[in-house]
């Protein structure tokens with residue numbers, strides 16, 4: 171009897187490729203035996219059926235009934251994971267599939283051999299996903315790839331799409347498995363969903379990564395399938411940072427940390443945010459889609475941000491900062507509301523490895539305002555985390571010399587102390603309003619004239635020398651960055667001193 175061979179191709183369509191590798195992960199986890207072929211390829215063995223993972227395809231072969239049985243078990247397991255019976259006994263979507271497949275009937279998840287028996291299918295044709303010929307095909311749609319829109323609607327605009335975009339039996343079978351290997355996080359009262367998934371040059375690279383991370387999925391939280399380490403992450407990049415930070419806190423003490431780092435080197439991440447206008451709507455919008463090119467660089471940054479406290483505990487300055495980025499305000503009803511704008515901005519910047527000091531500066535100025543309006547709300551604002559993280563980030567993305575950074579820190583912190591002693595917040599506002607390099611240096615020199623008394627113990631000479639040092643560094647290219655950093659360090663110092671005086675006054679009133 172002829173062997174039946176079914177191939178699932180790596181196609182470069184990122185969602186479909188995730189589907190193929192997710193199908194393989196199911197095979198690897200459920201096979202009777204896992205081994206290697208004589209050529210060194212990974213093989214999962216079932217009764218009468220061999221599944222082999224190649225760089226560019228997953229191949230199942232054996233007697234037809236045995237191959238169909240394995241694929242049948244796989245789709246049954248998938249159905250159990252993404253759909254469940256409602257109270258009335260009807261099968262319906264559960265978890266993220268309820269948004270991803272809004273409007274689709276769960277019965278599109280069919281056994282491999284049953285797919286072509288449905289009316290939408292034609293006996294054979296060209297597959298626009300894998301470019302295979304001669305297999306059963308149907309017009310594809312969002313069910314097989316959320317990035318595809320209904321072609322019948324599109325073809326009105328793009329005449330070359332007439333005739334439809336077709337998907338073959340293999341590609342259609344594998345695609346829905348993708349969801350089982352994606353990370354997800356719900357937002358906006360379950361009306362928006364962020365999906366994150368790894369993309370590799372080939373199937374093996376993604377498999378290596380997923381093998382290291384399957385243990386990091388959690389099942390006991392309805393909102394997301396990974397542990398959260400900071401609050402209010404609701405954009406694609408913030409969720410991605412949350413995932414990386416959380417993975418790091420879980421594996422940092424394991425020997426597998428290096429293995430994960432290596433596995434990450436072989437993949438990029440894709441992130442997609444989908445939403446629908448209301449609970450009952452079947453309209454699904456894609457709000458954002460983006461590529462995260464260097465996840466390993468991000469994990470390395472997270473790793474560099476680990477510190478050991480005086481009590482010997484490990485803590486992480488990046489996680490602390492991300493936790494402090496949302497600006498919290500008390501609403502009229504007394505409830506805390508968080509504005510996540512700055513969190514989203516810094517997450518975008520970190521993922522793009524672009525500058526962050528302007529965003530941090532804004533956050534510090536918000537905190538300074540809140541010191542006056544609602545000091546309690548920033549009681550736990552972690553100034554040390556900001557101070558520790560800035561040089562780590564600058565070193566990692568290599569965009570400012572260490573010399574300049576320490577000079578700016580020293581001058582900035584003296585400014586912060588002066589503001590605290592003299593109560594002259596005008597210094598900070600003048601600093602913030604500096605519009606060019608000369609302006610900035612002028613603001614710094616004026617400080618000593620205005621507050622000579624406050625300098626008596628602090629030696630104005632020292633100050634003059636430091637400002638002179640900066641004069642040599644600051645030019646028309648870097649003055650803006652320098653201004654942000656001065657404001658940042660001055661603000662941090664001021665907040666730190668204010669927090670100290672608050673806690674000492676509260677301890678003195680409490681016996």
Ligand SMILES: [Zn+2]
Nearest residue numbers: 297300338341
């Ligand atoms: Zn295909």
